[in-house]
Amino acid sequence: MKIAIGQIDTVLxxxxxxxxxxxxxxxxxxxxxxxxxxxxxxxxxxYGLRDLVYTSSRTPDDSVFLNLKERxxxxxxxxxxxxxxxxYFYNSSMYLSAGEIINIHKKxxxxxxxxxxxxxxxxxxxxxxxxxxxxxxTTILIxxxxxxxxxxxxxxxxxxxxxxxxxxxPFWSDHTSMKWEMWKNVCRTSAQLNGYFVVFSNRVGFEDGxxxxxxxxxxxxxxxxxxxxxxxxxxxxIGEIDxxxxxxxxxxxxxxxxxxxxxxxR
Amino acid sequence: MNLLDKLKxxxxxxxTYLIEFTRQEITKTGITxxxxxxxxxxDSSVVAYIAKEALGKENVYGILMPYKLSSKESIEDxxxxxxxxxxxxxxxxxxxxxxTYINKFGDMDKLRKGNIFARMRMVTxxxxxxxxxxxxxxxxxxxxxxxxYGTWYGDxxxxxxxxxxxxxxxxxxxxxxxxxxxxxxxxxxxADLWVGQSDEDELGFSYDDADIILYHLYDLHYTMEEVTSLxxxxxxxxGIAERVKRNQFKRLPPIIxxxxxxxxxxDFRYLRDWxx
Numbered sequence: 001m002k003i004a005i006g007q008i009d010t011v012l013x014x015x016x017x018x019x020x021x022x023x024x025x026x027x028x029x030x031x032x033x034x035x036x037x038x039x040x041x042x043x044x045x046x047y048g049l050r051d052l053v054y055t056s057s058r059t060p061d062d063s064v065f066l067n068l069k070e071r072x073x074x075x076x077x078x079x080x081x082x083x084x085x086x087x088y089f090y091n092s093s094m095y096l097s098a099g100e101i102i103n104i105h106k107k108x109x110x111x112x113x114x115x116x117x118x119x120x121x122x123x124x125x126x127x128x129x130x131x132x133x134x135x136x137x138t139t140i141l142i143x144x145x146x147x148x149x150x151x152x153x154x155x156x157x158x159x160x161x162x163x164x165x166x167x168x169x170p171f172w173s174d175h176t177s178m179k180w181e182m183w184k185n186v187c188r189t190s191a192q193l194n195g196y197f198v199v200f201s202n203r204v205g206f207e208d209g210x211x212x213x214x215x216x217x218x219x220x221x222x223x224x225x226x227x228x229x230x231x232x233x234x235x236x237x238i239g240e241i242d243x244x245x246x247x248x249x250x251x252x253x254x255x256x257x258x259x260x261x262x263x264x265x266r
Numbered sequence: 267m268n269l270l271d272k273l274k275x276x277x278x279x280x281x282t283y284l285i286e287f288t289r290q291e292i293t294k295t296g297i298t299x300x301x302x303x304x305x306x307x308x309d310s311s312v313v314a315y316i317a318k319e320a321l322g323k324e325n326v327y328g329i330l331m332p333y334k335l336s337s338k339e340s341i342e343d344x345x346x347x348x349x350x351x352x353x354x355x356x357x358x359x360x361x362x363x364x365x366t367y368i369n370k371f372g373d374m375d376k377l378r379k380g381n382i383f384a385r386m387r388m389v390t391x392x393x394x395x396x397x398x399x400x401x402x403x404x405x406x407x408x409x410x411x412x413x414x415y416g417t418w419y420g421d422x423x424x425x426x427x428x429x430x431x432x433x434x435x436x437x438x439x440x441x442x443x444x445x446x447x448x449x450x451x452x453x454x455x456x457a458d459l460w461v462g463q464s465d466e467d468e469l470g471f472s473y474d475d476a477d478i479i480l481y482h483l484y485d486l487h488y489t490m491e492e493v494t495s496l497x498x499x500x501x502x503x504x505g506i507a508e509r510v511k512r513n514q515f516k517r518l519p520p521i522i523x524x525x526x527x528x529x530x531x532x533d534f535r536y537l538r539d540w541x542x
Contacts, residue, residue, distance in 0.1 A: 005442045009290075012539050050535040098377050171283060174485070208537040209426070211283055231279070232286050 001135065004029035004037040004075075005216040005237040006234040007229045011046045012046035013056045015081075019044055019064050022079055026071045028236050034263050035134065039145050040212075041107075043093060048083060048207040053121040057084035059250040060094055060101055072096035076133060080142060080166045093140050093166050095133070103131045107142040108151065115170065115210065118144075127246035128154040135197075135243060136161030140225035143167040146186055156194045156256070161246050163190060167202040171232070179214045184225065192223025195246030195250045197241055204232050221249035269478045272486075277443035277514040280436075281316070283426040286321035291426050292401050294542045297398030303391050303421075304328035304355065305458065306343030308441050308450055309429060310405040314347050315444040316428050317403055323352040327398050333388045334361040336492060339449070340458050346447040356394070360386040378475020380437045380459035384420025392423070401425040409473060412480050413506070415465070421457075422516060433481060434473040471502055479506050 006025035011017045022039055029037040041047065043066075044058040058064060058081060068077055076097045082093035083106065091107040095136050105126025110118040130139045139160040145151045146165050157162055165187065172179050187198040197220060204214040216229040218239040229237040250256070292300060300317045304310050310328075317326045321356065328351075330344045341357070348355040364386045368374055378520040395402045406416055408431055416422040429437060434455070441451050455473065466472050473517025479498060482488040483506075493503045528534045 011542065012537060013541055048537045050537060052536060052540065173276065173279070175272045178276070178279065184522070207539050208288055209287065209291070211287055233285065 001036075001243060002032065002034040002083040002238055002240050003184060003199060003218060004032065004034040005201045005218075005229060005239075006037055006043070007202065007204055007214050007216045007233075007235050007237055008039065008043060009120065009212075009234050010043060010046040012048065012207055013052035015045050015056055015058060015064055018046070019068065022077070023067050023071060025236055026068065026075060026077055029201075029238070030074045032236075032238055034075055036076040036078070036237045038164055038166065039077075040201050041080040041093075041168040042082060043079045043166075043203065044081035046207065047203070047212070048210065049121065050117070051088050053082055055081040055136065057089045059084050060104055065094070065096075069099055069101070070082050073099045078140065078164060078166070080168075082122075087209055089121055091118060091122045091126060092125075092150050093142055093144060095131070095138070095140065097133060102133070103129070103138075103140065105129070105140040107140065107145060109144045109148050111144045116144075122229065128158075130155065130158035130160050133162070136246070138162045138164065141165045143169060146183075146190075152190045152194065155190070156259075159256075160194065160196050161243070162224065163194075163196055163198045165198065165200045167200065168212055171211045180213060183215075184217070187219050188223045188225065189219070191219040191221055192253075193255060195221045195255065196246060197221060204234050222252070232252070250265045270435060270474060273433055273477055273481060275432070275439055277439055280432075281319075281440060281443055284316050285319045285441055285531065288316055288403065288426070288428050291517050291539075292321065292403075294539070295401070297401055299325045299327065299398055300403045301327045301329060301391055301394045301398055301400040302403045302405060303387055304330050304344040304347060305405075306330075306340035306347075306450065307455065307458075308356070308437055309407055309453050311343075311347045311446045311450050312352060312440050312444060313350050313403055313405045313429060315446065318351040318353050324354070325400070326351075326353040326354050327394060327400055327452050328355040329391060329394055330355060330357045331390055331470035332357070333364060333383055335461055336458050337456075337461070339453070342474075343447065343450045346449070350445075350447060358390055358394075360390065363530075376460055380457070380474070380491050381417045381420060383459055388420050388423045391439075395425070401441060403428065404430065406430055407434055407437050408432055409476055409480060411517060412484070413476065415469065416516070418516045433477040435477045457480075470508070475502065476506060479503055480510070483507060484510070 011127050068247050078095045080093050080149050083090040093105045096121050097104040108125045110122050110124050112119035130137045139155040141151050191198040199218050201216045203212045218226045227239040391402045402424045404427030407429050410416050456463050482493045490503050494500045
């Protein structure tokens with residue numbers, strides 16, 4: 001199976017323009033015969049929305065998404081958007097397949113420390129759920145969700161086979177590490193311990209000096225990064241996965257067989 | 267571990283990042299050119315190399331703005347950067363305009379004059395910004411921004427600043443990476459606002475010490491006592507922390523009296539890249 005990552009830049013607060021770009025990249029991925037394209041967090045509107053949340057949020061049935069839905073007859077599409085619901089706002093993702101919305105995930109953990117102010121504007125989602133796709137059981141995390149062990153535990157409990165992480169992760173570094181090392185550690189460990197594929201889709205571009213570093217990647221169920229996209233450049237990244245690798249990894253490390261955490265949680 | 271080692275940056279990634287920052291943050295506004303003041307010092311030299319890589323040498327304008335008392339070496343060094351990068355340049359003396367203003371006062375202290383030179387240069391740069399249809403790229407580093415060692419709406423004024431999150435020591439690392447002419451790297455840092463001026467003499471401490479202290483206080487969240495225990499005088503650490511606090515106003519736009527329910531920058535909150 002071929003998985004594409006649309007490692008894109010966005011126009012801050014211009015949903016129509018951004019969705020046009022999502023359509024364009026989806027078309028390119030269809031041409032490349034990909035089965036899925038994954039876009040970053042808030043790909044439909046940009047990240048640093050602040051008060052633009054009020055005008056850039058949409059309901060999932062908004063007509064702006066119709067063309068994307070139509071394209072999902074040819075390729076599964078997942079992207080981040082600011083969701084409007086009953087006067088409240090969510091940092092959400094939409095998974096489209098066969099012309100339908102098959103999952104909406106509302107970001108569960110909203111960062112409000114350092115440069116982040118998501119919790120000021122968005123309401124948190126309540127669950128980390130899994131749903132069936134052509135890749136098996138699929139779980140979506142949005143950026144900060146992936147920094148909480150409980151999210152990975154939930155994905156494990158749900159018997160996830162494909163973990164998709166949408167991100168708008170800003171670059172920073174110090175003498176001990178580069179930002180992306182943290183993402184690699186998290187995603188590789190999650191993949192290795194839970195025996196599933198992880199797709200990490202990060203955006204690029206700058207918003208008022210904050211640069212999103214890209215370097216999207218796919219990790220196989222043994223915890224190896226199969227392929228990695230470029231640093232801060234927009235690109236359509238394509239990786240090929242063999243779903244049988246999930247079973248092969250679990251034969252090699254059958255972690256779940258001896259797991260007692262469910263009893264422990266009770 | 268040498269304390270300065272904590273300031274080590276991966277120059278290749280940082281340079282790539284700053285070049286992309288400069289290119290994208292300028293071109294997304296629809297503008298393709300940059301204007302910057304070239305002093306012959308290390309900061310503006312590094313910015314010239316970044317801007318050239320970002321936009322191409324034909325789209326960058328380095329403006330040399332000497333005053334009659336500016337050192338000859340400053341001009342020579344700035345011209346070395348022009349020659350090495352191939353960017354456009356212009357020498358625009360600020361002596362006449364600055365002196366016309368200064369001569370209206372019988373007596374003027376060094377600080378006021380220094381501010382006038384810095385603001386004359388700001389006027390010149392922003393006028394050339396309109397003339398050449400290019401954005402003014404700032405050249406203030408993190409050390410001087412934190413210390414407030416600059417003129418508000420003078421050298422601190424710009425449209426965007428690629429090096430404002432880099433300490434002086436890190437500017438030197440980038441200068442070596444870009445192979446900035448050695449005379450610029452080796453000379454003592456100076457604002458060159460009066461004859462024989464030296465930044466470190468005027469500040470009363472070295473840039474290396476300031477960088478280490480600032481980095482530990484603000485990037486690593488060390489307490490003043492913890493920074494002192496690294497081997498610095500208590501008065502030096504406290505003095506630097508005081509400077510940072512006292513100069514916070516220079517790092518922000520003017521404050522606005524709140525009257526309405528939506529006040530600019532208080533609860534009317536948008537990034538500058540709104541719609542870009």
